[in-house]
Amino acid sequence: xxxxxxxxxxxGVSANTLRKALDDGDMPHLRRLMETEGYELHxxxxxxPSTTPFAQAGIIYGDNSxxxxxxxxxxxxxxxxxxxxxxTFKKVADKYFGGCKPLTRDGxxxxxCYPGEAADDFGIAYQDRSYGRQPKSRSAAKVLAPYLANPxxxxxxxxxxxxxxxxxxxxxxxxxxxxxxPAAPYVxxxxxxxxxxxxxxxxxxxxxxxEGYSPIYAGFYAFDxxxxxxxxxxxxxxxxxKHVDHTIAKVAGARKxxxxxxxxxxxxxxxxxxxxxxxxxxxxAVLAGLLPGYHVKEAHGDEYGSAEKEAIGHLTATxxxxxxxxxxxxxxxxxxxxxxxxRFPQLSDTLAKxxxxxxxxxxxxxxxxxxxxxxxxxxxxxxxxxxxYDEPDVLYEQLARLNSFxxxxxxxxxxxxxxxxxxxxxxxxxxxxSIGGEQLHPFVLARKEWGLDLSRVRGAHExxxxxxxxxxxxxxxxxxx
Ligand SMILES: [Zn+2]
Numbered sequence: 001x002x003x004x005x006x007x008x009x010x011x012g013v014s015a016n017t018l019r020k021a022l023d024d025g026d027m028p029h030l031r032r033l034m035e036t037e038g039y040e041l042h043x044x045x046x047x048x049p050s051t052t053p054f055a056q057a058g059i060i061y062g063d064n065s066x067x068x069x070x071x072x073x074x075x076x077x078x079x080x081x082x083x084x085x086x087x088t089f090k091k092v093a094d095k096y097f098g099g100c101k102p103l104t105r106d107g108x109x110x111x112x113c114y115p116g117e118a119a120d121d122f123g124i125a126y127q128d129r130s131y132g133r134q135p136k137s138r139s140a141a142k143v144l145a146p147y148l149a150n151p152x153x154x155x156x157x158x159x160x161x162x163x164x165x166x167x168x169x170x171x172x173x174x175x176x177x178x179x180x181x182p183a184a185p186y187v188x189x190x191x192x193x194x195x196x197x198x199x200x201x202x203x204x205x206x207x208x209x210x211e212g213y214s215p216i217y218a219g220f221y222a223f224d225x226x227x228x229x230x231x232x233x234x235x236x237x238x239x240x241x242k243h244v245d246h247t248i249a250k251v252a253g254a255r256k257x258x259x260x261x262x263x264x265x266x267x268x269x270x271x272x273x274x275x276x277x278x279x280x281x282x283x284x285a286v287l288a289g290l291l292p293g294y295h296v297k298e299a300h301g302d303e304y305g306s307a308e309k310e311a312i313g314h315l316t317a318t319x320x321x322x323x324x325x326x327x328x329x330x331x332x333x334x335x336x337x338x339x340x341x342x343r344f345p346q347l348s349d350t351l352a353k354x355x356x357x358x359x360x361x362x363x364x365x366x367x368x369x370x371x372x373x374x375x376x377x378x379x380x381x382x383x384x385x386x387x388x389y390d391e392p393d394v395l396y397e398q399l400a401r402l403n404s405f406x407x408x409x410x411x412x413x414x415x416x417x418x419x420x421x422x423x424x425x426x427x428x429x430x431x432x433x434s435i436g437g438e439q440l441h442p443f444v445l446a447r448k449e450w451g452l453d454l455s456r457v458r459g460a461h462e463x464x465x466x467x468x469x470x471x472x473x474x475x476x477x478x479x480x481x
Pocket of ligand 1: 228432
């Protein structure tokens with residue numbers, strides 16, 4: 001019988017994290033669903049950067065080119081593009097996704113980074129705590145009022161938020177007492193809000209199923225937020241997976257034989273240590289020290305060096321986990337390695353020799369230039385160095401693709417692992433966005449009978465055609481008899 005499709009996006013959960021949660025009994029509902037309905041766990045590759053705006057664009061539109069990071073500098077428009085609470089993507093959105101056939105076209109796209117040509121988004125956008133911005137968006141009142149009017153929802157939310165709040169506060173103080181440094185900005189309030197939005201999103205998904213939309217795509221971000229604050233292996237992050245498990249059970253229970261359910265993540269998460277904690281200085285301060293007379297701005301951070309108006313030049317560093325893009329913002333196009341070395345002969349070598357830095361990525365015409373502490377190599381010659389991070393052939397291809405983006409920084413800096421943790425350019429205990437470990441290996445949970453083959457997927461944009469094909473196959477399944 002023809003089926004509609006609902007896809008749950010569980011942000012930041014790597015395939016290994018999910019496997020472990022299932023094995024440890026932390027997700028009993030999901031485990032039962034897998035056993036009784038023949039689901040299998042696929043480990044796929046999200047590509048680079050391993051961050052939500054990139055991976056989700058790939059999944060929804062099949063095109064994530066020119067999305068080099070969570071934040072970047074658009075040289076042409078002179079705009080700092082960013083997602084999250086004060087998203088500026090709309091200022092450049094017209095440059096993206098032309099000619100794409102989105103996975104969510106005419107369906108419902110809830111709490112995603114992009115509208116995905118959906119018929120409805122139920123008023124909830126990705127970390128954009130405002131409602132009703134998209135033309136096809138519902139107003140806040142239309143979603144919130146019926147949600148809050150139901151005492152069961154309200155009780156559920158208040159109880160769970162209070163529980164998360166108190167446990168998180170306890171975790172925070174225990175971590176502090178043990179000499180660890182959880183990322184304070186993410187703690188408590190943010191998590192309470194995450195759980196609220198999580199519940200609201202779940203409510204919207206079930207409402208969209210009642211109203212018969214297909215496909216439905218919905219993003220859940222509480223695990224990712226908690227993993228940034230405490231690290232992905234911390235008990236608080238694993239506790240959030242229990243909420244996720246509960247949500248999966250609720251959505252599975254609402255299928256009523258009309259919907260098929262697929263669950264996926266966009267990237268993984270690894271344990272990290274903030275750059276400042278490792279080096280004693282902010283990354284922006286290091287850059288300002290290397291470029292006297294320059295004004296250095298950390299996107300989402302502080303400013304360093306000369307005052308903006310008096311400076312001889314301007315730099316913006318956009319940071320996302322273990323990757324930083326450095327832009328000379330006075331330039332109208334990406335500087336080549338040759339130009340950069342002519343103007344700043346010591347810059348790339350000095351940066352590459354920092355203990356917090358693994359390698360720099362620059363470009364000369366069509367050629368990729370990599371600089372490590374051992375010196376400069378071009379093209380495939382970097383592969384032996386990559387072997388300690390992942391499969392070198394795949395990783396090289398992923399890096400070269402990112403380096404081909406015009407929107408990439410003049411210098412792309414990838415951080416090193418120090419004492420088993422990746423240096424994070426943001427103030428986070430867990431992170432993603434770069435290379436190394438589970439951040440590059442998210443999951444797809446699908447029924448075996450669908451026969452999905454994700455072994456050749458080397459980036460989230462290559463998952464798109466597989467999901468579009470599944471959506472269409474389910475929709476056209478012949479009715480029995
Ligand atoms: Zn994240």
